[in-house]
Amino acid sequence: GCGGDDGGSGSGGGDDKITLGFSQVGAESGWRTANTKSIQEAAAAEGIDLKFSDAQGKQEKQIEAIRSFITQRVDVIAFSPVVESGWDPVLKEAKDAGIPVILTDRAVDSKDTSLYKTFLGSDFVEEGKKAGDWLAKEYQGKSDPVNIVELQGTPGAAPAIDRKTGFEEVIKTDPKFKIVASQTGKFERTSGKQTMETFLQSVKDIDVLYAHNDDMGLGAIEAIEAAGKKPGTDIKIITVDAVKDGMTALSENKINFIVECSPLLGPQLMQLVKKVKNSEEVPTRILTEETTFTPEQAKAALPDRKY
Ligand code: GZL
Numbered sequence: 001g002c003g004g005d006d007g008g009s010g011s012g013g014g015d016d017k018i019t020l021g022f023s024q025v026g027a028e029s030g031w032r033t034a035n036t037k038s039i040q041e042a043a044a045a046e047g048i049d050l051k052f053s054d055a056q057g058k059q060e061k062q063i064e065a066i067r068s069f070i071t072q073r074v075d076v077i078a079f080s081p082v083v084e085s086g087w088d089p090v091l092k093e094a095k096d097a098g099i100p101v102i103l104t105d106r107a108v109d110s111k112d113t114s115l116y117k118t119f120l121g122s123d124f125v126e127e128g129k130k131a132g133d134w135l136a137k138e139y140q141g142k143s144d145p146v147n148i149v150e151l152q153g154t155p156g157a158a159p160a161i162d163r164k165t166g167f168e169e170v171i172k173t174d175p176k177f178k179i180v181a182s183q184t185g186k187f188e189r190t191s192g193k194q195t196m197e198t199f200l201q202s203v204k205d206i207d208v209l210y211a212h213n214d215d216m217g218l219g220a221i222e223a224i225e226a227a228g229k230k231p232g233t234d235i236k237i238i239t240v241d242a243v244k245d246g247m248t249a250l251s252e253n254k255i256n257f258i259v260e261c262s263p264l265l266g267p268q269l270m271q272l273v274k275k276v277k278n279s280e281e282v283p284t285r286i287l288t289e290e291t292t293f294t295p296e297q298a299k300a301a302l303p304d305r306k307y
Pocket of ligand 1: 030106212213240
């Protein structure tokens, strides 16, 4: 059931306490757990009553949670949509109930942008382009074919769709780059390992792995080492997120390049919740600040990494 669900808002802390209903995707990756921690800590710091629900990766559970927040008459609803599509009906119910909605982390493909107040999160197409740009530089001036295998995130999820789009936009400019295999690893370490095992059996010579998140890249590293190959040397690896385990592998040259995707959205989200609760104007799109890391930069950054 919903974590932190103390039943009904307005109980205890007086009626000026804001109640936020948050529906989280699940706990599929290191990024996700860091994101959850950021949201829970920021709500506590701001004295916001957080009703938190973990959907275990199922859209119908997110829809259920949003319906329950509407019934409880929370002040604001926020969520990270596990997939892009299928949200209009429940978002219309929230709108009809007069409860404002904030999108965090992932976007929805609804045409009706009146269904939510703002979208706070990364530009995943840009993240894919940064990955492609690194690869283009790495193989600049070379003409031999470069065989790429791709571990995609959750099917239908905005980061999976957009990271693929951005990456392909860059590599399609040079015919030596070929994605010879591409399958989902569901953003999970175990599935990433299993899918990489099938790639290693079915693809003759793999030059590069592009994984849509660190966790799948880390699973792939286990498969690559089990096959007697050196990750980062025999097979170059690019991932996205820059969570601690990924940055550690990068600092050990098992990953070659990481595009950061910051999960620390909690503080910005709580500022938006307060504004939206008071019917203040907020920008319709707030972009997360983030960068990229090489092995050297990872070594320098690791000691201060919060996640
Ligand atoms: C990106 C986020 C993705 C991460 C994955 O903002 O939605 O989901 O890249 C996580 O690690 O599972």
